[in-house]
Amino acid sequence: MNIGMWLGRMAQQAPERPALYLGRDLVADYGLFHERAARVAGWLIKRGVEPGDRVAIYLSNSPTYLIVLYGIWYAGAVAVPVNAKLHAKEVAYILDHSGTRLCFATPKRVQDLTDAEVGAEIVDITGPDFDEAFATRPVEGPIERAPADLCWLFYTSGTTGRPKGVMITHRMLMAMSLSYQTDVDQVRPEDTALYAAPMSHGAGIYNMIHVRFGARHVCPVSGGFDPVEIFELARGFGNVHMFAAPTMVKRLTEAAKDGAGTGAGLRTIVYAGGPMYQADIIDAVRQFGPIFVQIYGQGECPMGITALSRHDVSDRMHPRWHTRLASVGRAQSAVEVRIAGEGSAEAPPGVQGEIMVRGDVVMPGYWKNEPATAQALRGGWLMTGDVGAMDADGYVTLKDRSKDVIITGGSNVYPREVEEVLQTHPDVREVAVVGRPHADWGEEVVAFVVGEAKEAELDQLCQQNIARFKRPKAYLRLETLPKNNYGKVLKTRLRELLEEQA
Template identity: 65%
Template structure:
């Protein structure tokens, strides 16, 4: 089944229901959304796009993103979402690797692709050629697809090298979407989803469940994350759901506290995509109330591994509420999760190992990369590369990426544990902990710190703070101050860059 049929079905039943908004303005109801997707599909067929072909979306957040996406699906093609913040050369590499025949682009990004010599045809959504698509009569119906057919070719962030294409099929997207309703949050026609994070990633991949339920889709006029704009749109629409990276949640809390914003109209904020530090989520809940839900997923198992419910995030009555809040929650309904040793054998509860996942939400493999697939999928289990443990109640606590774990004197040290402690010091705004080679001990723990406004580095004070809360061998042996931590386009700290800086110090 083609997941785009969800749009066709809701348009048949509720054609006049508001669908796509740019800011406060409704630009398409569901009937119009469906007609435009059919027009795009017909145009793509005329341009030689056949079922199974790839169509790239190198676009900023806007209503036409969804129109182009569903149009490509109606034509039986697979979409290749590309973050609009990438350099033209990076986007061109993805387009070439995916063998995309055509790319939809936003004004300004078309030129970046042209300068990079991107392959295939490019259509700017601000051009007369794109506008002409909607002067034709909509014809045909959505192309039938098998559940195992490629739907969304997602490229990983590439923090350790070239990004890999994750094959996401229609079954995976359906499983993920229905799991959202079962494990994350209900959705109704009166709800609205706000796209403040890139639609090429976590924010956009939740569009399908909101289409299924006939909810409203809101693209901020800024095209991205602006705190004041989010608060204004949430107040205007009400019942707003949004996806946010932990850094976005922290920023929203800081701005709200400084300006007196209450988050009126924000019903649900689903956070994922990086470590959410305990101090940050406690502060966010204290200010906004019980609106937060955590999910854990990867490109290889999109948004669908575990979920920490709204109740668990806000609960302060359970005797182990802090431990639960520091976890990533329990397995979602459609998945099996276990903690495995180096051979994939399940470990006892409470013992740390690799988080492993088996489900219809797990990818069949990487795009044209059988070697990487073989390393990542073992006996149908996805090896996430994340280290964690599961408690007796099924809550999974992720300690770190396996490649980021520090081994000093034969003992494993998880950087996140040290980061959590340092972030509770008032002089520390941001911190990232990495290992530094040591001939005697293997590795030393070192911390890169962004100081809070007006604060100065006091290594002795930070040492004392660490020694009050963690074992002596875990405390950093050195501290380095930075004006900002190096991050990729999705807000993840680039620890590879920090390790390179250590080589230069």
């Protein structure tokens, strides 16, 4: 049950169907896509990669990304997609913790990883080693794997300050993909998947269902999110699906209002990864029509907890449409969702509690982290750490994020990660990091600092150790951090201070 078999089947069924594009340029049809993935697999095996070995992808969005991903799966190995925005030191930890055998990277990142003295073999995708891969004899097809075997190791930041490796199996990806077809959107051969958000995260994890139905896969030449480019590609290809963070949806709406494009050709935009303000989604539907679907998921249950259909997002006739629009929808087909009540009981409708989920999309645990696994998985249920309530119709509304995650531009930042870096400065006595509302990015990172360290020194320290998007946008001085009777920092009071300043 190798998820890669979906590519093999499509190559067998319609090898001439267009598959991979860079902008408007066709890079490979499904026959060539399959052949190149099979050659990469043969090359990995030749270099000693065995089923179950971890192979990392430290690349920005490109057709090569998908070829490498399926090559890893064809070889029976486990893909470790790494956020291309991470600092080399952060990547070094992931490669070391996962026991990665080999990592694909661009020339700049090859040098960064070399400087970070990582233990894995680093392969430059523009170098002779990778050229050799396409000349290697291809494997006949994906190596057989069991449904419970790992295929994707996703590192998600945690409150402990170190990323945790979410173990994702072939069964999980298949269940999630089929739930997409049932609960989110109907994929057709004439559709186009447009990758404007990182393929290492939500955007990339939707590639499988589009491969299964032989859709086109388009990577913008810019390698990222540019509203004008997206409008042009959508108009040129038509029937475009894309995943977007709420901040991206807002930017698309504003660009359309400014005359950058009409959104013609956009079929479906799935949004997730942060809070979507009602005014923004109402504005977006008014601008583009009923093309939006919301999903709620976590790395531990990728993209697969709830979904709010395009009808629910766009319907204004239902008497409770406003309340439903504020929700994240109802449970997807492959999972059960509950709200934890008192003791082990399920909370009644409307009562807040921790959101729980179980089913074939839920992870078996964290890689080499039994304590965190035991905390997250209880009695077969994933404890999401998110507080919410479910109404009598099954709609789930998020109330708070119990793990204090900051979501900026669709990317997660956990305060502890930043705090641990800042605490290494000798002139920092105390530090606490929180999120401050931001009109464009949802939230921005703000650090409250006790000590004499200079702002420029703190910023340089972060620049040397963590990704740019995690660096504080402001350093605010305090004589002491507010704490409760047990000595715990009161971040609620820090957020109140920000509100008072605003």
